[in-house]
Amino acid sequence: MIQKLFIFSLFLYLSQVSAQNHWQAPDTAKQLKNPLDDTPAVIHQGQNIFKSLCQSCHGIDGTGNPIMVKSLNPPPANLTTKTVQQQTDGEIFWKITQGRGLMASYKNMLSDKERWAVVSYIRTLAQKPMTQISKKPDVPNAIDAFPFSQLINAKTTFIRQTKGFGFGIQHRFGATKFDKNMLQNFFGLDLAANMRFFFEIPINDRLMLETGRTRYGKFYDLGAKYLIFKQTSDNRKPVSIALYENIAIMTDNAPSYSDQATFDNGNKFEFKFYHRLYYDTQIIISRKFTSNFSAQIAGQLVWRNLTPYSVKPKEQSYVIAVPISMRYKLGLKSALDFEIMPNTQPHNMPLSVGYEIASSGNHVFQITLTNSDRILSQNLLFYPTIKYPKDGFMLGFNLVRYF
């Protein structure tokens, strides 16, 4: 008798365990037909219901909210799997109607029509499980060589993928040397300083706009960057390539010129609006070489409409430059930056180093050491750089924050 009881209770126990594992709808449920056509309107209605009632457990794409999957036992079912998708509409409908365990019955909360609409929506999840797409090993990842859209003065190929906008400040203090004045002028911080503040507005994952204002020359600038393609993890695209264009308007007082000044054709010189315009055109190529080391090179043409006429030899109205930038990650929160901009202008070789002391997805702070207090390329490449170490160096900082 006792033995029989034991076997009977063991049987009960086992049947319960298996009931826990397989949630079986009755045969009558299997035969139920979905009375709704899966029109966009029905799917949309189902999606709205799913978002408000189901997503918290089953996840945005039906694969299960990771937090709930960890904390609930049994976990919320992955609705994108074959086990679920091979069931008839009727079975799924029946389960939503009945509920089991932690999943409530939606019999009273949703009308029949509403439950059928959710069933139609669940069908669409099988076609597009987002997480499965991104986890597929044969889909190469796109790689950003630099985590921000500019390094010290140079633009990078980076375009931020998220919505929002960036705000930044680039600050360059006066030149200081290792001498007795260094402390007196506090490393140049007391001296006249140049500053540019700017906004970056990503339009989509390929296009970014920026606008800034610089103290020296009272420049207002408007730029656009377009990412042609991005480096991929399978190396089929070994580099990222972007185009960049910036137009700056000098709004400071017109430079003084003599009454005798003429245009090249001999006509009397007059300062016109277009003389205020400066252009910066670049093609930028970047590559992340290792998880710590990235570098980029650009071909750059900077053009100004007004060339100082009295300078001998006569100055050019353009500069061609080949900026090279490197970044070496020291740790999670710090990196060393280096930049050099060989170019066709005499007495000009911008050279900068930077130390990123706090960088995260949303902000970066760099302490910079430069040989020019100019920031915009339209200014930096025309204005002579100081001789290091004879003339000292300039301290500065860059600060960018995303909102």
Ligand code: HEC
């Ligand atoms: C509180 C969390 C929670 C919410 C909210 C929830 N579910 Fe579930 N769901 C679960 C859990 C847990 C299971 C597994 C139940 C089991 O096997 O005992 C499940 C199972 C299911 C199944 C059965 C899958 C299978 O294995 O056959 C379907 C279908 C389903 N849910 C649909 C929905 C829909 C539709 C909604 C919204 C109307 C919803 N769920 C809301 C937790 C939830």
